[in-house]
Amino acid sequence: MRINRLQLEQFRSYRKLDWELPEASIHLLLGRNGVGKTNILEAIGVLSEGGSFLGRDEEELVTWGEHYYRVRAQMISDAQEENVLEAVSERSPRTRRAFFVRDVRASAKEFFGILPTVIFLPQDLDLFTGPPAYRRRLLDRALQQVTSQYRLSLETYQKTLKQRAALLRHIAQGTGRREDLMLWNAILAKEGATITLRRLELLEVLQCTLSEELHRLGEAWDQPAFQYERTSKARTEPEIEEEILRELARIEDRDILLQATSTGPHRDDWGIRVSDRDLPSFASRGQQRTAVLALLFLLGSYLELQRGEKPVILLDDVFSELDTNHQEALLSAFGDHQVFITATHSPETLQEASVWQVEQGMVRFSPAAAISNRA
DSSP: OEEEEEEEEEETTEEEEEEEOOSOSEEEEEOOTTSSHHHHHHHHHHHHHSSOTTOOOHHHHBOTTOSEEEEEEEEEOTTSOEEEEEEEEEOSSSOEEEEEETTEEEOHHHHTTSSOEEEEOGGGGGTTTSOHHHHHHHHHHHHHHHOHHHHHHHHHHHHHHHHHHHHHHHHHTTSSOGGGHHHHHHHHHHHHHHHHHHHHHHHHHHHTTHHHHHHHTTOOOSSOEEEEEOSOOOOSHHHHHHHHHHHHHHTHHHHHHHTSOOSSTTSOEEEEEETTEEGGGTOOHHHHHHHHHHHHHHHHHHHHHHHSSOOEEEEESOGGGSOHHHHHHHHHHTTTSOEEEEESSOOTTOSSOEEEEEETTEEEEOHHHHHHHHO
């Protein structure tokens, strides 16, 4: 998949942007910090995932003082089929969103996942030492682009968590009934089983070529393996659902005391183990970054296999954190993809990129920078 035109209206720092892209595979967005480079990647992310990959609320995406935003992209598939995606979000007179495919209104289910993306943020470099939420989000982001059912299950699960937390508070205060927990427990168990099983299946697919990818990047570890950490042990959806139900009942008193749900896929974690040791316990910072890059490549291959389309690669200010070898490996792995890279200065490894200068609310081709790259 390749984007050949991106239009923004009242999105973040861009009151109006109409950006036509040449056929080049790599697009380097240069500019000082705070001028809006990441906003462009975030807009592409909205068309892919339906929201900000930075977790911003919808109202934060609207240009200050305005009441709506519009993001529109013309693109062409790997099979040379043209498509147009558009997302509109309104704050006033009431909050609402609308999605369009080829200028025809579409449901969220029809819209999400048409434009596959792999997103790499600076904080991802510390993936294995960061909070578990980062690692869960990485899996969820890929799975939501593959199946709309996963997105629905995740949304339902998250809403139910909030509703159950509210009931737990009422019970703790003496204004709620314990027996009412059964309804929310049943929903959490059903959707939680779907989420857990899909995450397990994804890691099993990635496991098939994990060792090979790490070796290609220079790390010949002995039998590296993904490990998913969860309360349940079952491997079928009905059995996982039953295990979650039993665990929710077992810890009911604790949840009432905490006024929060303390078990389930929202508490799960995963990592890489080598010879029965967790990766952060022995790997240097450079080795951990190698593992992150390997994972990034594996996710790109997974999305291409599942969707039949090469994902668009969004790299936000990560080249400054990678050495030359890792930069070259990244470009080599995604050489036949469309890649957007943000940076404050031009990396030496980007010899064939289309270079764009980003200033507040503007993106312009920078031939001088492009010539400098090729020199």
